[in-house]
Amino acid sequence: MTVKAKNIPANPGGLFLPYQEKWIVDRSRLKLMEKARQIGLSWSTAYAADERTAEAGSRFDQWISSRDDLQARLVIEDCKMFAKVLDLAAQDLGELVIDPEKKISAYVLHFANGRRIHSMSSNPDAQAGKRGGRILDEFALHPDPRKLWSIAYPGITWGGNMEVISTHRGSGNFFNQLIREIREHNNPKKISLHRVTLQDALDQGFLYKLQQSLPDDHEIQEMDEAAYFDFIRSGCADEESFQQEYMCVPADDASAFLEYDLIAGCEYSSGEVWEMEFDDLSGVWKYNGKGRLFAGLDIGRKKDLTVLWILELLGDTLYTRKIIELKNMSKPNQEKVIWPWMALCARTCLDYTGIGIGWGDDAQRKFGEYRVECVTFTSRVKEALAYPVRGKMEDKKLRIPYKPEVRADLRAVTKETTVAGNIRFTAERSENGHADRFWALALAIHAAGNGVSPIEFTTSGPSGMRLSSGSTMNNFMRSING
Numbered sequence: 001m002t003v004k005a006k007n008i009p010a011n012p013g014g015l016f017l018p019y020q021e022k023w024i025v026d027r028s029r030l031k032l033m034e035k036a037r038q039i040g041l042s043w044s045t046a047y048a049a050d051e052r053t054a055e056a057g058s059r060f061d062q063w064i065s066s067r068d069d070l071q072a073r074l075v076i077e078d079c080k081m082f083a084k085v086l087d088l089a090a091q092d093l094g095e096l097v098i099d100p101e102k103k104i105s106a107y108v109l110h111f112a113n114g115r116r117i118h119s120m121s122s123n124p125d126a127q128a129g130k131r132g133g134r135i136l137d138e139f140a141l142h143p144d145p146r147k148l149w150s151i152a153y154p155g156i157t158w159g160g161n162m163e164v165i166s167t168h169r170g171s172g173n174f175f176n177q178l179i180r181e182i183r184e185h186n187n188p189k190k191i192s193l194h195r196v197t198l199q200d201a202l203d204q205g206f207l208y209k210l211q212q213s214l215p216d217d218h219e220i221q222e223m224d225e226a227a228y229f230d231f232i233r234s235g236c237a238d239e240e241s242f243q244q245e246y247m248c249v250p251a252d253d254a255s256a257f258l259e260y261d262l263i264a265g266c267e268y269s270s271g272e273v274w275e276m277e278f279d280d281l282s283g284v285w286k287y288n289g290k291g292r293l294f295a296g297l298d299i300g301r302k303k304d305l306t307v308l309w310i311l312e313l314l315g316d317t318l319y320t321r322k323i324i325e326l327k328n329m330s331k332p333n334q335e336k337v338i339w340p341w342m343a344l345c346a347r348t349c350l351d352y353t354g355i356g357i358g359w360g361d362d363a364q365r366k367f368g369e370y371r372v373e374c375v376t377f378t379s380r381v382k383e384a385l386a387y388p389v390r391g392k393m394e395d396k397k398l399r400i401p402y403k404p405e406v407r408a409d410l411r412a413v414t415k416e417t418t419v420a421g422n423i424r425f426t427a428e429r430s431e432n433g434h435a436d437r438f439w440a441l442a443l444a445i446h447a448a449g450n451g452v453s454p455i456e457f458t459t460s461g462p463s464g465m466r467l468s469s470g471s472t473m474n475n476f477m478r479s480i481n482g
Contacts, residue, residue, distance in 0.1 A: 004224050009205035015085075018204045019196045020044035024051075028192035029156065032164040034179055036198040036246040039206055041165055042137055046078035047086075049135060054088045054111045060132035060160040063106075064119040065148060067138045068269040075137065076107040076119040083109065099126065127152040133160035140166040140175035143265055149174065168250040170260030176250045198232060198246040237408035257386065257413045257425065262393045267402040268320075274401055276310075276321045293321065295342055296443025297350035298436045299359050300327065307440035308338050310345065313448050318392065319399045323406070323437065331358070342367060349447040351439065353377040375443060382425045385442035386413065392445060400441070409437035 009017055016024065017040070023033060024044055035041050049062045066072040076092075083090035089112035097105045098118065104126045106118040120126045122142045127134070134152045142148050149164075156162050166175050182193050198206075202225040211221055223231060236242035243249040253259040268274045291314040300306045306329070310322040322341060326334050342348050342363065352360040352374035360374035375381060392398035400406065412435045413425055 003208065003211065004222060005205075005208040005211055006224050007203055007205050008208050012205075012208065015047070016040075016044055017201070017206060017209060019194070019200060023194055024048040026192055026194070027161065029161050030164075030189060031161065031192040031194065032178060032182070033166070033194045033196070034175075034248045035165065035167060035194075035196045036201060036248065037167055039196060039198070039201040040209075041196070042075065043078055045135060045137070045163065045165060046075060047082045049117055049133075050079055050082045050086060050088060050090075052133065053115045053117055054083070054086070054090070054113060056113065058113055058115045061115055061130075062117045062133045062135060063127060063130055063152075063155065064117065064135040064137060065122060065124075065127060065142070065152065066119060067122055067141045068271070069121045070269075070271045071138065072119045072121050073107055076109055076117070079109050079117050079119070083111075088112070102126075122148070124148040124151045127155060130155050131158055131160070132156075134162040136162070136164045136166075138166050139164045140169040140173045141264060145174040149178075168244050168248060169264055170244075170253045171250040172253040172259055173250070173261055195248055197248050198229065202229060237404040238412070240411065241404060241408055251411065255414055256411050257415045258390060258393065258410050260411070262390070263400075263407055263410050264402075265396065266393050266398050266400050268399055270402070274320060274399070291319070292448075293345045294318075294444055294448035295345040295348040296440040296445070296447060297338065297342070297348055297359070297363075298440040298443065299351045299354075299356040300436055305436040306334055306338075307436045308341060309437065309440035309444045310341060311444045311448055317397045317399065318445065318448055320401055320441075323401070323403075323440075325405075325437070331355075335362075339366065342372075345371070345447075347371055347373065347447045349373045349375050349443040351375060351377060351443065373447065375446070377439075379425075382439075385439070385446055386415075386425050388445050388449065389438070389442050398445070406437050409435050410441075413438050 020040055021044075023031075023041065024047060033041055049064065052058065053060075053062050064072070064075055066075055080090065080092055091110045093108040093110050093116075095105050096108050097103075098120075102123075102125055104120070104123060106120040106126070108119075109117045111117075118130075124142075124144065124147045127148065128151050132155060134155055136142075136148060136152060139145055139148070153162060164175070164178070168176060170176070178189075178191065179193065181188065182191055187193075207220075207223070207225050207228050214220055220228060220231070232246060233242050236245065240251050244251045251260055253261075291312040294311050294313060296307075296309045296311075298305075298307045306326040308322070308324040309320065311318040312321045313319075324337060324341065326337060329337075348363070348367070348371065350356060350360055350363060350372065353376055356374075360372070363372045364374065375385075389398075400410075415425055
């Protein structure tokens with residue numbers, strides 16, 4: 001097969017590209033990498049961790065902090081793989097409890113010299129009281145990067161080094177503050193700074209390496225570096241996401257209503273099950289939650305999305321359980337998708353503006369005015385809806401999924417003050433919509449916070465039909481679908 005990549009590494013058969021090698025050989029006490037996504041930095045860091053830990057006379061264990069449990073397991077798998085490549089005697093000890101009192105565990109790889117690599121999720125307390133090298137992977141994505149640094153840093157007092165690796169997450173994040181301190185304030189911490197954008201990686205042979213690892217019929221095999229760059233860029237939710245995730249340009253938190261740290265602090269962990277589903281075959285509702293469901297419905301037709309956002313209220317926290325996004329569908333076809341979900345909700349608030357008027361009238365006829373509140377969007381109404389979203393996030397009383405398009409919508413909303421002193425919430429229209437997911441979420445939070453007595457949606461539908469059996473659910477769905 002003809003290689004389409006134009007930038008061929010000087011050593012095509014080598015394990016690492018120049019930017020990876022430079023990172024591996026840097027033994028600075030403190031070093032920091034700002035990087036594009038998925039360019040092999042965590043992978044090459046695992047190699048360096050093995051090399052340092054297993055070498056003769058090594059005095060220190062390595063303590064790796066990852067974003068979540070799944071990533072912690074993936075890192076230790078990379079370490080195990082490189083131990084075999086390097087022909088190192090290493091024993092996988094699996095998951096071990098390292099702090100019974102705080103219920104903290106780690107995935108552990110034990111080398112013949114007695115030294116170990118411990119890979120843990122993001123709990124900063126797991127770093128306390130432990131001596132040795134530190135690897136803080138996807139640092140900016142941790143719930144509290146500043147606290148993680150504060151607890152991890154003293155661990156290298158008696159030797160070892162600390163490595164910080166991450167993509168950006170907003171201009172206000174502690175990770176970006178460290179980088180600005182290096183560049184703008186004479187680097188008082190004496191950190192060795194590395195930076196690799198997607199373009200840097202492509203210039204050094206990344207696409208060639210990628211094409212060597214993909215099947216011959218993969219679409220990327222037909223691309224050169226320019227085409228691959230455009231391919232990645234076009235797949236991002238918006239330009240801000242591309243610049244931040246791939247070009248090391250932190251998103252400007254000053255211009256957005258919701259900062260990146262605020263959004264990410266409410267996101268479910270990778271691999272955490274959050275979504276409920278209908279069984280397509282039997283119609284049985286497979287979700288067995290114990291809270292009440294509330295929904296927000298933002299109406300669109302051609303240019304904008306129709307978005308239904310469903311929240312479950314458990315205690316004082318709202319958990320996202322479903323996000324339905326529809327585009328270029330007629331109203332009757334959208335209703336066939338949305339009505340069954342609204343039937344499960346104690347209350348739904350919907351956008352009663354423009355074409356939403358017809359939706360609101362029909363929904364109230366079907367489910368009753370008690371269960372459906374029609375909200376006409378005005379500047380003051382939008383302000384009243386937007387601030388509770390921020391408040392729930394600040395109080396950590398909201399859980400949302402990590403999805404690029406959701407994050408982009410939440411970031412898209414800006415707060416402006418007019419010459420007259422009025423507050424306006426606006427968002428630019430894009431292929432991703434018009435912040436439709438944000439307003440659906442805001443409406444769902446409003447529905448949950450109205451103080452309305454709950455309707456027991458787990459036992460009965462609008463006509464007293466039980467929703468827990470397949471046959472009655474099928475009857476109910478047939479009735480609402482016309």
